[in-house]
Amino acid sequence: MRILGWLSATLILMVPLSSTMAQSGDGFVDVTIGIFVHRPPAPVVANNAQSPTPIVAEPKQVEAVRTAETRFLPMYLRYSIEQAGNFGAVRVLPVGDNGAELTISGEIVRSDGAILELAIKASDSTGRVWVDRSFSGSAIASETLSGDAIAEDAFAGLFAEIVRELQRQLAVLTAEEVSRIETVALLRYGLALVPPAFAPYLAEDTNGVTTIKRLPAADDPILSRIVGIREREYLFIDVVDEAYGRFYTDVKPVYDLWRQFQREQTDSTSARTERELAARSDFARGSYRALQENYNNYRWAKLQELYVDELGEGFTNEVEPTQLQLEDSVFRLSGTLEQQYREWRRILAELFALEFQ
Amino acid sequence: MPASVISTRLLSFVMPCFRTLHGLSVLGSSLLLLLVIGCASERGTLATPTGGNVPKHSGSLTDFSGHWEKNYQLSDDFNTRFQLYVADIQRRYTQSNVEATGFSPAAGVNAEAINGLARFAEEITRMPLLDITQDADSIDIQRENDFNLRCAFGELLYVQSSNAFGNDLCGWNSERMVFRMQLGGGLAISHQISLSPDGAELNVTTTVSSDLVAVPVVISNYYTRFNPPDDNYDCQLTLTRNRVCSQRGRSQ
Numbered sequence: 247m248r249i250l251g252w253l254s255a256t257l258i259l260m261v262p263l264s265s266t267m268a269q270s271g272d273g274f275v276d277v278t279i280g281i282f283v284h285r286p287p288a289p290v291v292a293n294n295a296q297s298p299t300p301i302v303a304e305p306k307q308v309e310a311v312r313t314a315e316t317r318f319l320p321m322y323l324r325y326s327i328e329q330a331g332n333f334g335a336v337r338v339l340p341v342g343d344n345g346a347e348l349t350i351s352g353e354i355v356r357s358d359g360a361i362l363e364l365a366i367k368a369s370d371s372t373g374r375v376w377v378d379r380s381f382s383g384s385a386i387a388s389e390t391l392s393g394d395a396i397a398e399d400a401f402a403g404l405f406a407e408i409v410r411e412l413q414r415q416l417a418v419l420t421a422e423e424v425s426r427i428e429t430v431a432l433l434r435y436g437l438a439l440v441p442p443a444f445a446p447y448l449a450e451d452t453n454g455v456t457t458i459k460r461l462p463a464a465d466d467p468i469l470s471r472i473v474g475i476r477e478r479e480y481l482f483i484d485v486v487d488e489a490y491g492r493f494y495t496d497v498k499p500v501y502d503l504w505r506q507f508q509r510e511q512t513d514s515t516s517a518r519t520e521r522e523l524a525a526r527s528d529f530a531r532g533s534y535r536a537l538q539e540n541y542n543n544y545r546w547a548k549l550q551e552l553y554v555d556e557l558g559e560g561f562t563n564e565v566e567p568t569q570l571q572l573e574d575s576v577f578r579l580s581g582t583l584e585q586q587y588r589e590w591r592r593i594l595a596e597l598f599a600l601e602f603q
Numbered sequence: 604m605p606a607s608v609i610s611t612r613l614l615s616f617v618m619p620c621f622r623t624l625h626g627l628s629v630l631g632s633s634l635l636l637l638l639v640i641g642c643a644s645e646r647g648t649l650a651t652p653t654g655g656n657v658p659k660h661s662g663s664l665t666d667f668s669g670h671w672e673k674n675y676q677l678s679d680d681f682n683t684r685f686q687l688y689v690a691d692i693q694r695r696y697t698q699s700n701v702e703a704t705g706f707s708p709a710a711g712v713n714a715e716a717i718n719g720l721a722r723f724a725e726e727i728t729r730m731p732l733l734d735i736t737q738d739a740d741s742i743d744i745q746r747e748n749d750f751n752l753r754c755a756f757g758e759l760l761y762v763q764s765s766n767a768f769g770n771d772l773c774g775w776n777s778e779r780m781v782f783r784m785q786l787g788g789g790l791a792i793s794h795q796i797s798l799s800p801d802g803a804e805l806n807v808t809t810t811v812s813s814d815l816v817a818v819p820v821v822i823s824n825y826y827t828r829f830n831p832p833d834d835n836y837d838c839q840l841t842l843t844r845n846r847v848c849s850q851r852g853r854s855q
Contacts, residue, residue, distance in 0.1 A: 503842045519767040531788055532815035534719030540768065540788040541727065547766035548750035560842040 274334030275370070275416065275427055278346035279324055281338065282316040282364070284354040308555075310562035311504060314497055314569060315354055319364070321494040323350070325396050326405040332413055335480075337487045340576050345435030345476050347371050347427050348412075359508030360385050362401045366408055368415075371431035373455040376415040381408055385509055395498075400505060430456055436472040443468050486576055493572040497565055504561045508554065515550050657759045665778045665798050667742065671733040671805050671826035678824040681725050688721065692818050716815040724811035724820040727792065733805070733826055742780060744796075752782050752794065789814030803828060 383404030754773035761774025769786035812819035
């Protein structure tokens, strides 16, 4: 029992609790957003050379933009959800959160500066799916009197739609249902740490819906420890989240510029393409001038592709150090988090064994 | 009119025209009566499977990277090349009377198209300098006064892309890199790049064809390596500050 006391004291002293942190059971659904994924289009798989719609591999220069977007866009969603004010703590995480109350995952389907399409899935701890669909929007330049950076984003409308959808789902939940989501999240967290102690409380059906079979006693010592551990884990998570916040702030001006240039380029390219395709050539087919005209149009299109690559290169050169810094800090923090987690699991297993001796 | 006479008249007409290539824009109306209709076939290009997935390349790829300057001694002399080209047309035209080669004397010869194709081929094959960067997944050939030839082949044998004005295909043909473009107006261009065994010389064989001319123009150019003078500045493109340069050896 001495060991138990020492361990508990160690755990409590390790990190002080944050007063600003949203607590479990506060009646607000906490949101955990995973970093988005982007699936680059596969290189060409054409049946033959005359394939009318060949698939083109994205140039390497775009990779940095895509990687940045996978971190930047969830942060923007996080700020949009926070601004709505209906939810609890909203965090962006590089790894899955066992104790998440509402988990949002996203896939970047299309992002070319002019159009953004995201496939968003949100589900709560009980396995209930809140949202599972694509959201698409065109860039709209907007300015606000307040200079609100979130509202002025070119795709603010798309994110507002996602938030509205989440709010709609939240609105139909009763207080008991919200409470159940919180409880299941906590029990699932406990289940991940001490499976033998928490397995009897939860049941999962074939559809992935989790129900509470029974609840631990309010003064259950293991549960109390789990609550304490989770709160402390949130402190680490908040540090990771802060690193994403800094990344967002640093990258936003460059990303906004990239989107703007990309948009302008897309607009001018389609205007010229339409004009050239609609115009009839003045030169005899097969003549030197006609060949030159065809080649020049093609060359111009190729130079536009080069320009887009240069935009990506400019973006990479500017954002890469910040990106590496983020990767490094998240790696270090998540490494610490994982080590800490392993240590806690070991300690809890010992505690569990001792208490049941 | 006998075929030999037609050929002689064609050659005697086109050759002087070709020697003053850039000054020419109008052709004799008498020869425009002669029209050859044929489909130009691609030579030395990729063997593309007719279905299924694109195969992967072998993995051991020729490294073309470096700075290359045109070797005019080894490269095709354009006038000589053109003589051979016309001779080839002449030969095929003659044979077409007895063989099924797709050349129809009755249809005639489109001299404006032949001349235009040759003049165009000469123009796009000047490329005095090439700057090639290559890694395991891609190649980028920077050409003076023309767009970069780029190929992001990755693991694949070839990749295909397109824009509003044409389709292109690039990839590996054994140890050679091939860029093939199919453009509007029946124009097709293929660049085939190979390296000499000692790696000292680069060959670029360009095939330019038009669906109005039966025989494609093939031009072979050779390049030798050169070392450009050292640049004292390291420059980087950025979006917010445009190009940022720093003196080599010093931090930005």
